[in-house]
Amino acid sequence: MTPxxxxxxxxxxxxxxxxxxxxxxxxxxxxxxxxxxxxxADRTLHAVLLHSGAPDEACARARGRTLVFAGELYxxxxxHRLLPPGRALPGNDAALVIALFGVYDLHVFRLxxxxxxxxxxxxxxxxxxxxxxxxxxxxxxxxxGRVLAATxxxxxxxxxxxxxxxxxxxxxxxxxxxxxxxxxxDIEVATGKCVPHRTWAPPLARRILPEEEAVDAVRRAVxxxxxxxxxxxxxxxVLSGGIDSSTVAALxxxxxxxxxxTVSMGTDEADEFPQARVVARHVGSAHREITVPTTELLRRLxxxxxxxxCLDPDIVEYLLPLTALYVRIGxxxxxxxxxxxxxxxxxxxxxxxxxxxxDTAVCHDMETFDGLNEMTPxxxxxGGHWSTHPYWDRDVLDVLxxxxxxxxxxxxQDKWVLRAAMSDVLPHEVVVRPKLGVHEGSGTSxxxxxxxxxxxxxxxxxRQAKRLVVREIFDQVVVGGRHPDDVALxxxxxxxxxxxxxxAR
Ligand code: ATP
Ligand code: MG
Ligand code: MG
Ligand code: MG
Numbered sequence: 001m002t003p004x005x006x007x008x009x010x011x012x013x014x015x016x017x018x019x020x021x022x023x024x025x026x027x028x029x030x031x032x033x034x035x036x037x038x039x040x041a042d043r044t045l046h047a048v049l050l051h052s053g054a055p056d057e058a059c060a061r062a063r064g065r066t067l068v069f070a071g072e073l074y075x076x077x078x079x080h081r082l083l084p085p086g087r088a089l090p091g092n093d094a095a096l097v098i099a100l101f102g103v104y105d106l107h108v109f110r111l112x113x114x115x116x117x118x119x120x121x122x123x124x125x126x127x128x129x130x131x132x133x134x135x136x137x138x139x140x141x142x143x144x145g146r147v148l149a150a151t152x153x154x155x156x157x158x159x160x161x162x163x164x165x166x167x168x169x170x171x172x173x174x175x176x177x178x179x180x181x182x183x184x185x186d187i188e189v190a191t192g193k194c195v196p197h198r199t200w201a202p203p204l205a206r207r208i209l210p211e212e213e214a215v216d217a218v219r220r221a222v223x224x225x226x227x228x229x230x231x232x233x234x235x236x237x238v239l240s241g242g243i244d245s246s247t248v249a250a251l252x253x254x255x256x257x258x259x260x261x262t263v264s265m266g267t268d269e270a271d272e273f274p275q276a277r278v279v280a281r282h283v284g285s286a287h288r289e290i291t292v293p294t295t296e297l298l299r300r301l302x303x304x305x306x307x308x309x310c311l312d313p314d315i316v317e318y319l320l321p322l323t324a325l326y327v328r329i330g331x332x333x334x335x336x337x338x339x340x341x342x343x344x345x346x347x348x349x350x351x352x353x354x355x356x357x358x359d360t361a362v363c364h365d366m367e368t369f370d371g372l373n374e375m376t377p378x379x380x381x382x383g384g385h386w387s388t389h390p391y392w393d394r395d396v397l398d399v400l401x402x403x404x405x406x407x408x409x410x411x412x413q414d415k416w417v418l419r420a421a422m423s424d425v426l427p428h429e430v431v432v433r434p435k436l437g438v439h440e441g442s443g444t445s446x447x448x449x450x451x452x453x454x455x456x457x458x459x460x461x462x463r464q465a466k467r468l469v470v471r472e473i474f475d476q477v478v479v480g481g482r483h484p485d486d487v488a489l490x491x492x493x494x495x496x497x498x499x500x501x502x503x504a505r
Contacts, residue, residue, distance in 0.1 A: 004233055004335045005386040006072040007092060008058030009377055010050035010136075010151035013068050013119050015126050017043055017145040017189060025155035026481055028307045029381035038066060043189065045121055050151075050381075052333055060094035063102055064122055069094040070151055071116030071136045071377070074228040074393060079111060106184045109199045113394040115377070117151050117179075126187040132200035132394045134181025135375035137309065140165060141176045142192045152378060153178070153309050154478045165194040168371050171311065171471075172479030181370040200394065202366035206359070206404040211420070214407045217399050219421040225393035226251040229337055236261040236334045236385075237285070238325065240441060241275025243419055243426075243433060244339030244348075248390055250425045252337060253283035261334075263288045265325035267297055270443035275433065282427055292324045294447045300324040301448075302484030305470055306477040307378045313466035315372045319379055321442040326383035336380050336387040344369065345391070345400035346408050346415045348435050353412075355405040362408075366401060455497035468496035 012025040025048055034055035036047040047068050049055045060067045073079065073093045080089055082100060090096040093114070100108040101120055109118075109129045117138040120127040126147040130138050139155075141148040141162035148159045153170045162175030165185065170176045179185055182200030187193070209217065229235070230252050237249040239262040253260045262285040264276040273289050280287035297320065304316055304323040326336075343349045344365045347358040380387035390396060403417060410416035419431050439445045449462050457465035472492045476482045 005052040005333055006058075006070070007054045007056075007094065008049045008051045008068075008070040009381055009386060010070050011058070011068055011117075011119075012048040012150040012155045013148070014046045015043060015119075015121055015147045015189060025150065025152075026157075027152050027155055027378075028303075029152070029378045030384045031381060036068070040064070042123055043121065048155075052386075057092040058094055060092075060098040062098045065098060065101065066121050067094050067098040067101065068119045069097060069116060070118070071114060071131070072388075073097075073112055073114040073116070074225065075111075075113040075395075076228075078113075082111070106186055106197060109184050115375075115388055119149055124189055126189055128179055128185045128187065129199070130179050130181055130183055132182040133375060133392050133397070134179070134183075134370055135377075135389070135392060137373050137376055137378075138179040139170060139176055140167065140179055140185065142187060142194060143175075144192045145190060147187055147189055147192075149179075154306075154481055157479065157481050163192050165192075166196045170309075170478075172475055178371055203398060203402040204363070205402060207402045208404050209407065211407070211410075214403055214417050215420045218403075218417050221393070221396045221399045222247060222390060222418075222421070223251050225390035225396045226337070227255055228393075229388045229390060230256065230335070233335055234258055234261055235337050236263060236329070237337045238262075238322065238339075239264050239276050239279060239285075239287075240272045240339070240436070240438065241277070241279050241430065241433065242272070242339065242436060242441075243415060243422065243430065244342035244391065246279040246339070246426055246430050247342075247418065247422050248337050248339045249279055249285060250283050250422065253285060254425070259284050259286050261286050261288070263290060263325070263329065265290045265292060265321055265328070265442060267292050267294050267321075267443050267447070269294050269447060270441060272436065272441040275430075278427060279430055282430070290325060290328050292321075292328060294443065297321065297324045297442070297444065298447060298451055299489065300327065301469070301489060302473050302477055302487040303327065303382055304379070305473040306484040307382045308373045308376050309378075309474070309478050310373045311467075311471055311474055312372055313463065313470045315374055316470050317439045317445055317448060317466070318437065319374065320448070321438050321444045323379055323382065326380045326385055326387075329383055329385060332384075334385045336385050338387060338389050339391065340389045341375060342391040342400075342415070342418065343435065345397055346418060347405070348415045349437070351414065351435070353409055355409065358409055359405040362401065362405070451493055452497055455493045457497040457500050461500045465496045465500050468499060469493055472496065
């Protein structure tokens, strides 16, 4: 049984040798909070857990070691086989991870396929870990005798300045760093000395496979990723009618006893409703359409930056329509499945038929995704929902990235291998539908551009203006801790436009 949400979806932890206490943290994720406190001979651990009802299941203790775990695992069956035979199976992911930590130490994190951020503490030591994709962001502030960690940077904004660690500094928060994707930081608490270990890296080599084998490998990997994300409960698939989300909806519907739910968003300017309807009808989902007025869409810019803690204007543009959708879904917390991220390993964004360029794009995107927080569960958590992305399952990603480029672009089609894998599952028109980005299909890019043009940004500098807007919002809602409802967006936009107009003169 996979419940709608993991035991915890986020945390702040403070580990100290000398007592002390956690500064009251702010989070964008909407969830119940529980505090957890532990004092041993040599340390105190305070944790604030963001949860949906079972915070105790997010913490585990064994042999003088404590684990705090936000998120979930997708290869439990494999992991169970690593436990000594005859042993009762751990009842939750935290218990499973701490049991395996006892066997593998930090190398346990090389074994996990999941969506998580974790802290393990034991005598004198703090171990922080991200999943392979860093899909649950993790931030840290380290000083001798003290380790603070949190799944949102803004939760550490009141932390005393930390020392440098081998991780990415966060703009405006001195001493706060983001733990890289697929990384374990092994920290000696007394000194703050910090040693990084990579637990995953994107494959650089490419596999040559016959068409049928490639298609079969992709189909099986995606099917498994959808299955491990949907066991029990009725998932909600955010559906555009594009090949990526239609695949997820179809595979989820195939294995569900009851119809799955699907939802599409559009604006008063653009939508993909007709295309999504074709898929919803075909898979028999209970389908909903949500139209967000463009004015409301743009008002969600501060919420998007607040949730994703992202400074990249392109990424914010992809995430903005989804944020607007997530806050509109309403009702009790759902388990949301998306088709997000398929285009990165498949080179779908590049509309590019020359194979060297396609593979260059894949290499570049796989080298630079870290820190963008595209996959963060906080985005849907601002609406109270847990989201998960089957295409960024560790096994799916390993398969997709490593296919030679000629399997990604083939017979004149982009994302050929995925389309071929779904040829007997989805209607032909869906299988061959050209890619349309979420920022395009919702009119988000154009309405954001217009907002800046109307404020006087020079037409050739709109992208820079967007960058300035995103940065200013970041400074207010992440660094400054302001609530996104309190950001004066018009003033931010005008400031950005006037800076560029001034610079252009
Ligand atoms: P394609 O990339 O071929 O267009 P896609 O539309 O499924 O397929 P993206 O456009 O890359 O994928 O969008 C990323 C994800 O965001 C989708 O897979 C889907 O889960 C979600 N999404 C995109 N547009 C919408 C929309 N209009 N309504 C609901 N969810 C959407
Ligand atoms: Mg896509
Ligand atoms: Mg694409
Ligand atoms: Mg699309």
